[in-house]
Amino acid sequence: MLVSTKWLAEYVNTQGLDPKELGEKITRSGIEVDAVIDRTQGMTNVVVGYVKECVKHPEADKLNICQVDVGEETTQIICGAPNVAEGQKVIVARPGAVLPGGMKIKKAKLRGEESNGMICSLQELGIEGRLVPKAYAEGIYVLPETATPGESALPLLGLDDTILELGLTPNRSDALSMLGVAYEVGAILSEDMKYPEATYNEGNEKASDYLSLRVDATSENPMYVAKVVRNVQVKESPLWLQHRLMAAGVRPHNNVVDITNYVLMEYGQPLHAFDYDRLETKEIVVRLANEGEKIVTLDDQERTLKSNHLVITNGKEPVAIAGVMGGANSEVHDGTTTVVIESAYFAGGSVRQTSKDHNLRSDASARFEKGVDPNRVILAAERAASLLAELAGGEVLAGSVVVDELDKTPVEVVVSPDFINNRLGMKISLEDMTSILTRLKFDHQAANGYLYIKAPTRRQDIKIPEDIVEEIARMYGYDEIPMTLPVEESKPGGLTSYQARRRQVRAYLESAGLYQAITYSLTSKEMSRKFALETAPVTELLMPMSEERSTLRQSLIPHLLDAVTYNTARQADTVALYEVGSVFLGETESGLPHEQEHLAAVIAGKWVDHSWQGEKKAVDFFVLKGIVEGLMELLGHSKELTFERAVVDGLHPGRTASIQLAGEEIGLIGQLHPSEQKARDLKETYVVELNLAKVLNKEVEALYYAPVSKFPSITRDIALVVDSEKVAGELQAIIQLSGGRLLKGVHLFDLYEGEKMEPGKKSVAFSLTYFDPERTLTDEEVVNAHNKVLKALAEQAGAELRG
Amino acid sequence: MEAQLQQLKEEALQKIEASQNVKELNDVRVAYLGKKGPITDLLKGMGKLPAEERPKMGALVNVVREEVTEVLEARMTLLQEQAIQEQLEKESIDVTLPGRPVKTGNHHPLTRVVEEIEDLFISMGYEIAEGPEVEKDYYNFEALNLPKGHPARDMQDSFYISEDILLRTHTSPVQARTMEAKEGKPIKIICPGKVYRRDNDDATHSHQFTQIEGLVIGEDIRMSDLKGTLSVFAKKMFGEDREIRLRPSFFPFTEPSVEMDISCFKCGGSGCNVCKKTGWIEILGAGMVHPNVLEMAGYDSKKLSGFAFGMGPERIAMLKYGVEDIRHFYTNDVRFLSQFHRTEV
Structure with missing residues (x-):
């Protein structure tokens, strides 16, 4: 809402406050002033000029040489506007003037002709093009004949004004009108209201002789008032009205339409003007539209209606979409002589739905949606009638045509001063409370320890005691509220075990060299399922903003890969990222997707880079595997952890594993498929994804100390020759199972495949540690245990000791 | 010899x-x-x-x-x-030669902000509550005094999955779910999480962002308790000499509703580019829990009252670290992420 402070002062005494100061007061007590806009924008030397003579420039088709009377002298100005003409009163920026946007006016020569200033359009004075009346949209603005050459043009155009731009919250629709803002300012400054005049002489004929009215949908339209005005002269509105509309962000059209818009801004009550003769039927019927019924609206669009859209009809066909936009067929035009003014109360929900369905928001629909003041419906119609009489020479017919089933009784709120003070933690006196209610112009009475308040209908946000708490608090001042802390039973706060361990997971990964990334949950449908740990239906948006963000992810890897690609393209030589976030799988009984917290990591590029000492290493599978193993050890699951070769779409078929805890799959790890690497212009890139929720929810044994033994352990190394396909994990498992209770550790320390081996064979070397915490082992005991291991290896894996 | x-x-x-x-x-x-x-x-x-x-x-x-x-x-x-x-x-060696690097990563700046806030409130007896990012319209709107057709729903255009299911537009549904689960008992929680709104991504908008909210419900919880709590938060987060001020505002789930400004931590209130010459910086929204919200969750609004507040970690990180574009938080440029390495306690 744009509020002209000059216009505002017509309804309430603003005590001559500087607009900035006034804006600050309004902000601090409830309505945020987003901006204080000085309409002069520093302009000076902009005056009224009279074009005494206007001839074509001999050297330029599009230029005119004008002799302009600017009061103290007549001076020559070259003007390129197509609509400049002799005899016009125009706006002249004199040499030395500075216009909005920083344009400085100087004496100049244009194609050999002297030009002492500029004849201005409204746009050049900082008025937005969309607000400039159509007649002047492409050229200079022409002032009324009454303007005096030499006088400043700014007051004439209402540009010596300051606008307060209000950022209104949805509850304060009362401030979508100048009167509403005046009430607010009146409450803040303890000032009374001055209401607009709405008096006129009624004609002899009655409105009801001209028009009949029927409302078939009174729940959508509980009140409809129509006034008829005859002998209207459609023309340009007076300048003051035009510039007030422009200040409020509304484009002037003609006096009839301008008056309806002016009253809309003044009262917050949307009005509509019909050309009576074009209605044809002398009848207005308000009803729900027939499904598929069509109407061409004022913006020349044909719109197809649904059966829940409310329309105004002439008894036969729609002439307006109620509360949203009028029809082209009944529009007021230059030749209109009789006007029907509609002032109605349309239900918010109905207007909201209709305006949404047609993607059509207007100043009118915005106000109906939020609820207009039931008690201003008639007042606004009267005000419009009086302005039509005054400014369009109209004759207002007696009475109105009315359907009224609208409840206009104010809401009563009963609240005790104690309740107010308890909620605020304050001790405001009853006198201070009643004084605030008086300033707000809320009807109230104090009795029996309660305040009985009748909330004015303009303030539809006031319904319950808490609303009064807020009114009192904001007017009394939030600065006055003391600072305390809740008094309650003292309980320790904290993280759940899950949350605490998730923090440890993050800390571990970061200390392992990975940066935490946060990527988007929404992705394309194509990418949403990629690398998913399980197969489940995807969750798609009903109306995505783009295909790229249409579906919820089922894996964190794709967006992390995008981050690797992004960083690599920007010369990062190492990218190591992890993310903890939700994936969305299928649907649960409640209808919501199954949300699972996952952990994913990607690494690419150099891992160790300490080149001056000759240490350099690129990432590989085992770097990432080591990180996973370390994580599982941290979480107490290292004993149950296994890796099993797997095939996953998009990953290297020979370098991918399924990660399992006690035989249950919890994740995958692998190298990005070389063809995908190539497509993304990446070197070897490794990814891992874990079902973090499953890992963190898995039970862990309590930590229990084992005494540190004073007895030594004995180590035996073995080098085994096995078939090349034999995997190390299998050998290790055989050793562990066959080693008996004395075998305390198995450690793979060498792997050899090459020339020195028989084809199809490889050598794997393990170091085995035997240990008894109670005593020193004898050689015989170790040999016995060790022989069992060797035997098992030979039998189960065909492993021979390397000679 | x-x-x-x-x-x-x-x-x-x-x-x-x-x-x-x-x-x-x-x-x-x-x-x-x-x-x-x-x-x-x-x-x-x-x-x-x-x-x-x-x-x-x-x-x-x-x-x-x-x-x-x-x-x-x-x-x-x-x-x-x-x-x-x-x-x-x-x-003897050249001791000025570089050491063997110990490469470590670090928290995302948003996590850094969120954990700092979490830890502050944990020390004041709060617990951390979390909830689903895909929510029922009921918990995201209706239980928060935003019935279907409520004009305030326009404030947050949403990504719907079906008529009744959407990506949560704020973390407040976690409050609604917690209240429902606590069955009328006192509550003291902080709810961090990702939220989604139908916005085109630009320097100041992101279709996905984070929120962190707080909720306290108990006997005789007063607005002064809210103000005191927020003051502790502002001082801890932005410096001991921060002052706060409350301005009236509107949220459907609180009444009264306020917005909190802090005195500018850069200029101390004299006016600079961070506070746009006002001396104050808007940090969060808050208010007293609306009786309809309490009643919907089965709380007796005559006996119990509460306050709630909510803020955007992106905004806080942008202010605190001078980040100028919200998209940086989701691009995951290592040159950006790695700047949040050092500790700052």
């Missing part, structure tokens, strides 16, 4: 003096004092001397031997020290 002995002594001392390292000196030792050395030979040759001269000569040889040994040992100590010195010099 005596003369021979003197000559040997002179020779030995000269060679000791001339030895430049431990090895040369050891050669001298072996040459003169060893079992096959000339001094030993002299002793062996004593048998040829008359018996009465033998003791005198023996003593003389011993004196010479001790003298030579003493000088040799002294020289040896010196040379050994020199050798160690040389070794140390040889082993």
Whole structure:
């Protein structure tokens, strides 16, 4: 809402406050002033000029040489506007003037002709093009004949004004009108209201002789008032009205339409003007539209209606979409002589739905949606009638045509001063409370320890005691509220075990060299399922903003890969990222997707880079595997952890594993498929994804100390020759199972495949540690245990000791 | 023989003096004092001397031997020290060469902000509550006093999955779910999480962002408690000398509703580019829990009251660290992420 402070002062005494100061007061007590806009924008030397003579420039088709009377002298100005003409009163920026946007006016020569200033359009004075009346949209603005050459043009155009731009919250629709803002300012400054005049002489004929009215949908339209005005002269509105509309962000059209818009801004009550003769039927019927019924609206669009859209009809066909936009067929035009003014109360929900369905928001629909003041419906119609009489020479017919089933009784709120003070933690006196209610112009009475308040209908946000708490608090001042802390039973706060361990997971990964990334949950449908740990239906948006963000992810890897690609393209030589976030799988009984917290990591590029000492290493599978193993050890699951070769779409078929805890799959790890690497212009890139929720929810044994033994352990190394396909994990498992209770550790320390081996064979070397915490082992005991291991290896894996 | 002995002594001392390292000196030792050395030979040759001269000569040889040994040992100590010195010099390194890097990553700046806020409130007895990112319309809107058709729903255009299911537009549904689960008992929670709104991504908008909200419900929770709590938060997060001010605002789920500004942490309130010359920076929205919200969750709004507040970690991080574009948080440029490495306690 744009509020002209000059216009505002017509309804309430603003005590001559500087607009900035006034804006600050309004902000601090409830309505945020987003901006204080000085309409002069520093302009000076902009005056009224009279074009005494206007001839074509001999050297330029599009230029005119004008002799302009600017009061103290007549001076020559070259003007390129197509609509400049002799005899016009125009706006002249004199040499030395500075216009909005920083344009400085100087004496100049244009194609050999002297030009002492500029004849201005409204746009050049900082008025937005969309607000400039159509007649002047492409050229200079022409002032009324009454303007005096030499006088400043700014007051004439209402540009010596300051606008307060209000950022209104949805509850304060009362401030979508100048009167509403005046009430607010009146409450803040303890000032009374001055209401607009709405008096006129009624004609002899009655409105009801001209028009009949029927409302078939009174729940959508509980009140409809129509006034008829005859002998209207459609023309340009007076300048003051035009510039007030422009200040409020509304484009002037003609006096009839301008008056309806002016009253809309003044009262917050949307009005509509019909050309009576074009209605044809002398009848207005308000009803729900027939499904598929069509109407061409004022913006020349044909719109197809649904059966829940409310329309105004002439008894036969729609002439307006109620509360949203009028029809082209009944529009007021230059030749209109009789006007029907509609002032109605349309239900918010109905207007909201209709305006949404047609993607059509207007100043009118915005106000109906939020609820207009039931008690201003008639007042606004009267005000419009009086302005039509005054400014369009109209004759207002007696009475109105009315359907009224609208409840206009104010809401009563009963609240005790104690309740107010308890909620605020304050001790405001009853006198201070009643004084605030008086300033707000809320009807109230104090009795029996309660305040009985009748909330004015303009303030539809006031319904319950808490609303009064807020009114009192904001007017009394939030600065006055003391600072305390809740008094309650003292309980320790904290993280759940899950949350605490998730923090440890993050800390571990970061200390392992990975940066935490946060990527988007929404992705394309194509990418949403990629690398998913399980197969489940995807969750798609009903109306995505783009295909790229249409579906919820089922894996964190794709967006992390995008981050690797992004960083690599920007010369990062190492990218190591992890993310903890939700994936969305299928649907649960409640209808919501199954949300699972996952952990994913990607690494690419150099891992160790300490080149001056000759240490350099690129990432590989085992770097990432080591990180996973370390994580599982941290979480107490290292004993149950296994890796099993797997095939996953998009990953290297020979370098991918399924990660399992006690035989249950919890994740995958692998190298990005070389063809995908190539497509993304990446070197070897490794990814891992874990079902973090499953890992963190898995039970862990309590930590229990084992005494540190004073007895030594004995180590035996073995080098085994096995078939090349034999995997190390299998050998290790055989050793562990066959080693008996004395075998305390198995450690793979060498792997050899090459020339020195028989084809199809490889050598794997393990170091085995035997240990008894109670005593020193004898050689015989170790040999016995060790022989069992060797035997098992030979039998189960065909492993021979390397000679 | 005596003369021979003197000559040997002179020779030995000269060679000791001339030895430049431990090895040369050891050669001298072996040459003169060893079992096959000339001094030993002299002793062996004593048998040829008359018996009465033998003791005198023996003593003389011993004196010479001790003298030579003493000088040799002294020289040896010196040379050994020199050798160690040389070794140390040889082993000295350029201490200005770079060390072997210990590469570590770090928290995303949003996590850094969220954890800082979480920890502050945990120390005040709060617990952390979380909930689903895909929500029912009921918890996201209706239970929060935003019935279908409520104009305030426009404030947050949403991503719907179906008519009744959407991506949550705020973390408030976690509050609604917690209230429902607590069945009328007091609550003190912080709810962090991702939220989604139908916005085109640009420097100040992101279709996905984070929120962190707080909720306290109990007997006689007052607006002054909210103000005091927010003041503690502002001082902890933005500096001890921060002041706060509350401005009236509107949220459907609170009444009264306020927005909180803090005095500018950059200029202290005198006006600068961070606070847009106002001296104040808007940080969060808050209010007293609306009785409809309490009643919907089964709380008796006559007996219990509460406050709630909510803020955007992106905004806080942008203000605190001077980040100018919200998209940086989701691009995951390592050059951005790695700037949040150092601690700042």
